[in-house]
Amino acid sequence: MVFGCTQPMQICFLSGTIVAEFQEQELDFMVQSNKPVRAMKEHLAARTGISRFRQTLFHDGIALEDDVPFTPVSVSALQLVISDFRDGGAATNGAFISACEEGQLDEVEAMLQERQNPDTKSQNGQAAIHVAAMKAHLEVIRLLLEAGADKDLMDPNARTALHAASASGYTEVVRELLEAGADRDSAKRHGRVAVHLASENGHWEVVQLLLDTGAEMESEKRNTRAALHLASEMGHLEVVRILLEARADKDATAQNGLTPLLLASEFGHLEVVRKLLGAGAKKDASTYNGSTALHWASLKGHLEIVQELLEAGAAKDVPREDGFTALHFACEWGHVEVARALLKAGADKNALTIDDETALHLSAEQGHLEAVQLLLEFGVERNALKHGGATALHLAAEQGHSEVVDFLETAQQTMATA
Numbered sequence: 001m002v003f004g005c006t007q008p009m010q011i012c013f014l015s016g017t018i019v020a021e022f023q024e025q026e027l028d029f030m031v032q033s034n035k036p037v038r039a040m041k042e043h044l045a046a047r048t049g050i051s052r053f054r055q056t057l058f059h060d061g062i063a064l065e066d067d068v069p070f071t072p073v074s075v076s077a078l079q080l081v082i083s084d085f086r087d088g089g090a091a092t093n094g095a096f097i098s099a100c101e102e103g104q105l106d107e108v109e110a111m112l113q114e115r116q117n118p119d120t121k122s123q124n125g126q127a128a129i130h131v132a133a134m135k136a137h138l139e140v141i142r143l144l145l146e147a148g149a150d151k152d153l154m155d156p157n158a159r160t161a162l163h164a165a166s167a168s169g170y171t172e173v174v175r176e177l178l179e180a181g182a183d184r185d186s187a188k189r190h191g192r193v194a195v196h197l198a199s200e201n202g203h204w205e206v207v208q209l210l211l212d213t214g215a216e217m218e219s220e221k222r223n224t225r226a227a228l229h230l231a232s233e234m235g236h237l238e239v240v241r242i243l244l245e246a247r248a249d250k251d252a253t254a255q256n257g258l259t260p261l262l263l264a265s266e267f268g269h270l271e272v273v274r275k276l277l278g279a280g281a282k283k284d285a286s287t288y289n290g291s292t293a294l295h296w297a298s299l300k301g302h303l304e305i306v307q308e309l310l311e312a313g314a315a316k317d318v319p320r321e322d323g324f325t326a327l328h329f330a331c332e333w334g335h336v337e338v339a340r341a342l343l344k345a346g347a348d349k350n351a352l353t354i355d356d357e358t359a360l361h362l363s364a365e366q367g368h369l370e371a372v373q374l375l376l377e378f379g380v381e382r383n384a385l386k387h388g389g390a391t392a393l394h395l396a397a398e399q400g401h402s403e404v405v406d407f408l409e410t411a412q413q414t415m416a417t418a
Contacts, residue, residue, distance in 0.1 A: 323353035
């Protein structure tokens with residue numbers, strides 16, 4: 001498409017419609033500042049929205065190179081030709097992707113000047129802007145955006161350049177994409193948006209930047225973990241703090257009813273547990289099968305978290321659907337100090353599961369001698385019968401735990417002669 005010029009300098013469609021008009025003072029400024037032709041193209045791009053990479057300026061039929069100083073001599077002879085971008089074939093496209101991935105700024109500039117499509121994709125479906133974002137090549141990204149690259153283009157996994165930069169913690173790349181208007185709430189597969197990826201990976205500066213621009217912390221996809229879930233699971237305390245200050249739902253439930261406190265307790269993140277409890281998170285919130293934070297901390301043997309939850313007033317004897325209490329889990333897995341803390345806090349030492357199992361049954365069956373000794377020290381009912389009529393001694397014998405058998409038999413004899 002070719003446009004002609006008149007005085008004052010006008011860029012017009014051949015139909016006569018004015019695309020842009022430059023006053024004498026604007027032209028004088030460019031001349032006096034010794035601005036190159038590239039500056040005029042950038043000026044035109046700002047006025048028309050047409051990337052400078054698609055423009056060719058002609059004077060007397062001769063194309064003007066970008067680095068030549070702009071001189072508005074005989075402006076009526078100045079013409080602007082607009083060309084479309086194109087794909088350059090497999091080899092050229094591959095070279096362009098490699099240049100973007102390796103941050104070869106001059107090569108990217110040169111190929112864009114040759115009308116290489118800025119949205120070129122690799123064979124695996126990643127666009128030029130994706131590979132540049134994954135390697136934090138900020139200047140390459142700026143070139144691609146200047147060329148009109150689609151900032152929200154998705155790869156086969158529905159991942160955008162903003163997703164890639166957020167997941168990797170590239171704050172300045174994220175800032176550039178946001179300023180270019182990238183969709184901050186575009187969701188990749190599984191419903192995760194940029195703030196989720198930054199939260200999961202502990203990039204608090206990116207999280208703060210996204211939130212400052214109004215990014216959503218929750219996912220629109222039902223039962224998907226929110227940013228606070230992900231940060232709590234991974235133990236990213238500073239991200240948790242930022243999200244709580246931004247009024248993230250501290251008791252939000254994800255799949256199976258998981259809350260941030262449940263996840264922090266399961267994965268042993270003491271400081272995150274303290275932060276959530278301090279923010280008023282529900283200490284006895286449970287999953288669909290009745291598991292609480294205390295259940296998970298006890299099962300995993302996280303003593304300090306168990307103590308923190310008990311001090312916060314967590315219910316110590318609440319059963320799951322299968323009747324298991326925190327003490328059952330601690331004893332089944334041999335976490336003696338956790339069991340001690342629960343017993344000292346007044347946990348029911350004889351609580352029964354739906355199969356009439358006590359903590360003693362479970363610890364004896366698993367061969368945890370110290371847990372068995374602890375329970376007897378606290379006066380557990382040693383001859384309780386589980387469903388089917390077995391005692392703790394029977395279960396230990398069936399599993400071949402000779403030390404537990406010897407201890408229980410000795411304890412039984414001692415009691416008989418006392």
